Amino acid sequence: MARSLADVEYNYHHICEEIARAAESVGKTADDITFLAATKTVDAPTINHAILLGLRYIGENRVQELLSKYGEYDLEHASLQFIGHLQTNKVRQIVGKVDLIQSVDSVKLAQEISRCSIKRNTETGILLEVNIGREENKSGVLPEQLEELLYQIRDIPAIKVRGLMAIPPICENAQENRKFFDKMRNIFLDIDSKNIDNISMDILSMGMSDDYAEAIRCGATMVRVGSALFGARYYPA
Numbered sequence: 001m002a003r004s005l006a007d008v009e010y011n012y013h014h015i016c017e018e019i020a021r022a023a024e025s026v027g028k029t030a031d032d033i034t035f036l037a038a039t040k041t042v043d044a045p046t047i048n049h050a051i052l053l054g055l056r057y058i059g060e061n062r063v064q065e066l067l068s069k070y071g072e073y074d075l076e077h078a079s080l081q082f083i084g085h086l087q088t089n090k091v092r093q094i095v096g097k098v099d100l101i102q103s104v105d106s107v108k109l110a111q112e113i114s115r116c117s118i119k120r121n122t123e124t125g126i127l128l129e130v131n132i133g134r135e136e137n138k139s140g141v142l143p144e145q146l147e148e149l150l151y152q153i154r155d156i157p158a159i160k161v162r163g164l165m166a167i168p169p170i171c172e173n174a175q176e177n178r179k180f181f182d183k184m185r186n187i188f189l190d191i192d193s194k195n196i197d198n199i200s201m202d203i204l205s206m207g208m209s210d211d212y213a214e215a216i217r218c219g220a221t222m223v224r225v226g227s228a229l230f231g232a233r234y235y236p237a
């Protein structure tokens, strides 16, 4: 099923307007918010069309899919990030290709990103993923384990912690949703106020197609939007 580029264009402008509106409602501007497109299942020409419209950040969540599209992305005009669950044995395949790995939740993973970054003579930005809904089947570190992880990671070379990421549980209403976003914002501000060496809290990545405006109102600095931009995802049968 082909996606219409006209739809993507309409959606892109609509999302930019919604981001600006939400940002302004909390005294920020659209420039304070990073609009990252979650591009899983979307073909490279469609992604590149969005980049042509002004999109500057794209995120993949599967290593294999990222590698298969890698040669086609217009990376002269956009930053490629990794947003999915990452297995340690796949780290070397993406280090050097992505600007930020958003889903780090263990020392072991951070160490492997470091090892591969040193080998490639580069530094890799990372976010720590927080399992804010305490869901058993989800990746991410539990809130009370975050600080310890930060202290274990801060001296690891060739990686740079730039903030936090969360995928809250699917909620029935905006109020429920807000609870998780507020918790994340409080954790983010708390860590930031501790001024831990080599740790910066510049990015709070939360909010997806259904709730990105709410996330921005709750303090997100980056939203990850997929289906609201590209339409429903079609997985091959």
Ligand SMILES: *Cc1c(COP(=O)(O)O)cnc(C)c1O
Pocket (backbone or CB within 6 Å): 038, 040, 061, 083, 084, 167, 208, 209, 210, 224, 225, 226, 227, 228
């Ligand atoms: C797919 C995905 C998104 C975007 O989801 P939508 O609901 O389609 O906006 C955001 N974050 C991650 C980690 C994803 O895998």
